[in-house]
Amino acid sequence: MLEADLKAQLKAYLERALRPIHIIASVDGGAKSRELLSLLDDLKEASAKITVDTTGDDARKPSFALTSPGTDIDVRFAGLPMGHEFTSLVLALLQVGGHPSKAAKDTIEQVVALEGDFLFETYYSLSCQNCPDVVQALNLAAVLNPRIRHVAIDGALFQDEVEAREIMSVPTVFLNGAKFDQGRMTLEQIVARLDTGAAKRDAAKIAAKKPFDVLVVGGGPAGAAAAIYAARKGIRTGVASERFGGQVLDTMAIENFISVKETEGPKMAVALEQHVREYDVDIMDLQRATQLVPAGDDGLVEIRLENGASLKSRTVVLSTGARWRQLGVPGEDQYRNKGVAYCPHCDGPLFKGKRVAVIGGGNSGVEAAIDLAGIVAHVTLVEFDHQLRADEVLQRKVRSLSNVRIVTGAQTTEVTGDGAKVNGLVYKDRAGGDSHRVELEGVFVQIGLLPNTEWLKGVVELSPRGEIIIDDRGQTSVPGVFAAGDATTVPYKQIVIAMGQGASAALSAFDHLIRTPAPVLEEAEAA
CATH class of the missing domain: 3.50.50.60 (FAD/NAD(P)-binding domain)
Structure with a gap:
């Protein structure tokens, strides 16, 4: 089923597996089951650690479970995880096979510590670029915690379930039979929903941070570029973002980013974050900004967050991006994700x-x-x-x-x-x-798009369209506050332009810093 070059790549990846992987398949006589068996033969051929049993009795056919002898791991795929989900399959094989995850240590500890029994069911489509994030997050959770089980279901293949459960948007996740959520979710977001004390602990950590030299609000292309350019100056840099990658995460094909012939949004988002993490940048994800307070006598701009915490910085770069514009007509909100x-x-x-x-x-x-x-x-x-x-x-x-x-x-x-x-x-x-x-x-x-700037009204000057008004240096109407990307008045909302703007805004922020006396901080605050 797999082409020769893909088989070779798969074999190289699976060499990283540390323990046996046992696959239990549930099949019937249909064409899709035959395709699945062909895929499983390719997997077995790619690694001596993989064994396949075709006597499974799962009601969903075709489907298969990934297990490892001596463990309680239960990761399942209903359908053929090809397309965007082939990466999810490879990662699941590696993780079931004992290869360590790259997830943050504190997130892994949170997952392991979760109490209760959780059965997650994720409905995806093979063309969905948002679905793999959710599938991979829940697969990892099922590997880390034996009381978590996960099955990823190809909605196009199991239409009866889709109709019965009235699923009209993917990814859609059910937990213990009840609808849990829809749309892109990271492991951190899922854990935050399950661990009710996580938000309070997170807010306390953020509130304890000392002031930044440059604080970037937003983690899309503009924010990533701003963070890199600021960090390269050797100054204290932070990024507070609702979701790192921004709207790029929702972009299917990118074919106009110079020097990269073709890529996909989620892949670019991963590359952006990896690049930023190469520098000494404090990334604070899952943080929604709700208010900007201009600098007072202490010379620090304050950004207040939805969780009650606040961050302070000598300069701020706003790169909050944009979201899909809504019709604003009766029925739109009522039937969102229902058609x-x-x-x-x-x-x-x-x-x-x-x-x-x-x-x-x-x-x-x-x-x-x-x-x-x-x-x-x-x-x-x-x-x-x-x-x-x-x-x-x-x-x-x-x-x-x-x-x-x-x-x-x-x-x-x-x-x-x-x-x-x-x-x-x-x-x-x-x-x-x-x-x-x-x-x-x-x-x-x-x-079209709508800028994410409602929280800035009355503080930062906005255009009639709600865009942040900036000059050619990215300066806003508030001293020490700069802006870049799709949230600003700069025309042509393109990734390459947003990145250029982010770099320009960071350099302008640095110029502002070297021309402005540093505030004298209280001893406790600077500690």
Whole structure:
């Protein structure tokens, strides 16, 4: 099943396994089961430590469990973990085989100390770039703690379960039979949900930190670049981010980052964090900033966090990025993850054979319509403007597809549903004023970005669009506070531009530091 070069890579990886790996497969006579058996033969061939038993009795077929003799490890895959999930399979094999994880020591200790019995079920799609993070996090948890079990389920292969559990977005995680959460999650986020005292302990650690020279708020490309450039100056640098990687984590394909022909967002996010960690940078992840207090007599800017702690710094670089813009119409919030989606790559496979709409006629919207047309029965592409705004090459492609209907000059006014899931979309003809209803099962919103700057209103000067107003040095309206990336007024929201801005903002912050007298700190605070 696997190509020769991939087999060779797999063999090299599995040489790191330290103990036997026993795979128990549950199969039937179907084509997918035959594919699974072929995959398992390749795994067995790649390592002498792997044995395979095909007499499993799991109700989900095809599926397989990864175990190791003498342990209580129970990591399962229902379906064929190929595509984005092949990496999850390789990591699971290594970890079940005793290869140590690179997770932070304190996180591992938290997982090991969790009390209770946990059965996690994660529904994923093979095209979802967000799903592997969740699958890999829960697989590792199941390896570390014998009272945690995890099964990763290919939603496209087990459609009956998807329908019964009303899953319309991936990744979706169930814990002990009840819905736990949806969307990308890290191991740290999952543990924080299970360990109720973690947030309080984390806040206490943060509150005890001494002031920084440069504090970066946000961990996307702009924030990563700012942190590296600041740290290279030998000054005390910190990064407080809600999720390191930012919106890059939600980006499928990246083909315009100079010198890198092609990559995927999650891979770039990992590379960004690894690069930052090469320097003496204090990374504080899972931290949401809620307030900025300009420097007072002590010369320190304060950033207050959602968990009640606060950080102080002589300078701050704001790189909070942006998020998907919402329609703001009735039904959108009610049916979010119940038919309303924002990631066609992630959730598209769940709508196989169904009728969907894509809202937005820019590049993102038209690309989404093209991608979905190969999966779903029909796509209605709805654009507010009187013409599509995507590149001409994309417009030609989408117009050539027989199962795509394009509606321009249309204002979406409502997403309708039956109380449990989406069943339609209402739009108004902007020219004539008539309303039209389209019966469908899914709505994919692709109408641009909204800067994450609400928490700065009234303190930092913002544009009418909510973007942080900066000059050519990245300086904001608040002395000592700089900004970079998609949250600012700089046009062309691109990764390469955000990185350049982050570097520029950090250099400007350093220039500010060397021209400003250092504050005299209290002895206890400086300790």
